[in-house]
Amino acid sequence: MIRCVCFLQEGQIPQPVVDKLGAGIHHIVTEYGLGNGVDINWIIVPKGQGWTAGKPSTSSVITLTTPPIEQPQRIEILNALCDLWTDNTGCQLNEVVATVMPAA
Amino acid sequence: MPLYLCVSPKSTIAQPDKQRISEAITDVHCQVTKAPPEFVHVFFFEAGQVQALENFLGAPMNEEGHLLLGNIRSGRTEETKLALVGGMRQKVAEILAVGLSEVQMLTRDIEAKWVMEGGDLLPEPGEEAAWLEKHKQKMETATA
Numbered sequence: 001m002i003r004c005v006c007f008l009q010e011g012q013i014p015q016p017v018v019d020k021l022g023a024g025i026h027h028i029v030t031e032y033g034l035g036n037g038v039d040i041n042w043i044i045v046p047k048g049q050g051w052t053a054g055k056p057s058t059s060s061v062i063t064l065t066t067p068p069i070e071q072p073q074r075i076e077i078l079n080a081l082c083d084l085w086t087d088n089t090g091c092q093l094n095e096v097v098a099t100v101m102p103a104a
Numbered sequence: 105m106p107l108y109l110c111v112s113p114k115s116t117i118a119q120p121d122k123q124r125i126s127e128a129i130t131d132v133h134c135q136v137t138k139a140p141p142e143f144v145h146v147f148f149f150e151a152g153q154v155q156a157l158e159n160f161l162g163a164p165m166n167e168e169g170h171l172l173l174g175n176i177r178s179g180r181t182e183e184t185k186l187a188l189v190g191g192m193r194q195k196v197a198e199i200l201a202v203g204l205s206e207v208q209m210l211t212r213d214i215e216a217k218w219v220m221e222g223g224d225l226l227p228e229p230g231e232e233a234a235w236l237e238k239h240k241q242k243m244e245t246a247t248a
Contacts, residue, residue, distance in 0.1 A: 007107075007147060043157060048119060049148040051126035053141040061107055061145065071217060078220040093223040094243065097105060097145070101218045 002035040003103070007061040010047040013089050018042065024084040025064070032077055034066050060085055063099040074100045105219050105226055106133060107145045107175040110196075111157065113168060114150045121199050122148050128195035129172075136187045137180070139232050143221065169206040170196060178213035179229045185211055 004025055008018070022040055029038045050057035062081055069077075081098040085091050108129050110122075117125070126146040133144050149157055172192060180188075193207045200207075216226040222243070227235035 045147045045149075046153075049122065051123070051130075051146040053144060054123075054127040054130040054146075057145060057147070059145055074218065075220075075225065078225070079223075082220060082223055093246075094142075094221075096221070096223075097107070098220045099105070099214060099218050101214065 002029050002038040002064065002066060004029075004038050004040045004062065004064045005043060006040065006063075007043045007045055007050075007059075009050050009057055009059070010044050012058060013060070017088055020088050021084060024088070025081075028077060028080045028084070029064075031080075032069075032073065034069075034077075038064075058091070058095050059097055060089070060091060060095060061097045061099075063101065065101055065103040068102050069100075105143060105145075105175060105177060105214060105216075105221060106139075107147070108133075108192075109157070109171075109173045110146065110148045111151055111171045111173070112148070113170075114152070116170070117148070117200065124199050125196055128199060129192055132188065132191040132195060136184060136191060137229065139229075140236050142236070143226075143232075169208055170200065170202070172196065172207065172209040174209065174211040175214050176211050177216045177219075177226060177229055179216070180213070 006021070025040055026038055029035055045057070048056070050059070052059050064077070064081065077100050078098050082093060082096050085096045086093055110125065129146050130141050130144040133139060134141050174188065176188070189209045189211065193204055193209050196207045197204045216228050219226045222239055224235070224239050224242070
């Protein structure tokens with residue numbers, strides 16, 4: 001099972017949008033042939049507990065662990081995750097940190 | 105990236121201290137690595153607050169002391185890592201007025217090429233200035 005951990009700032013992204021993001025992650029995993037399913041852990045950073053550059057954070061941090069893949073495919077997946085966030089949440093690209101890394 | 109997670113026992117850090125800690129962690133990271141502050145994320149949690157955190161941490165959360173976990177780009181020297189860990193533990197202990205032994209810290213190396221921030225793959229350590237300049241130009245063009 002592919003694993004994905006997403007840190008979101010509390011109150012920033014409404015639940016229906018979170019549901020869309022989850023569906024989008026499932027779609028990406030399937031589309032790129034990474035696996036049959038994905039276990040997504042949503043970790044909500046409580047209000048006032050996230051900081052970026054020493055200021056209140058509006059960043060989402062997404063970490064997808066995958067089987068070994070080539071770098072060009074990794075870049076496509078990273079772009080797909082960033083697009084998923086900016087298309088659905090209203091976040092700017094600078095508010096999205098995506099990681100696609102091999103499972104340990 | 106870097107992402108620093110600070111996990112502490114419930115109700116042991118006042119909100120103003122969290123701001124001071126986030127600033128201190130950012131300052132230490134930027135002074136030691138010369139990376140720009142825009143890269144530095146600091147998220148606070150209380151032990152037991154989120155079960156999924158343990159999966160992310162790869163270790164049980166500390167129920168007593170304060171734990172800092174830093175996901176940093178790989179390629180840092182051991183000397184740099186020691187400076188990061190030593191500097192951050194010291195600052196956090198000072199702010200919280202606790203002993204150094206009550207602040208533990210782990211770092212985990214993440215390849216820069218695995219991470220996209222602001223729509224660009226992260227630069228390798230030492231290449232931040234050129235990356236940031238190019239990235240800012242790209243963002244200005246996108247918003248023009």
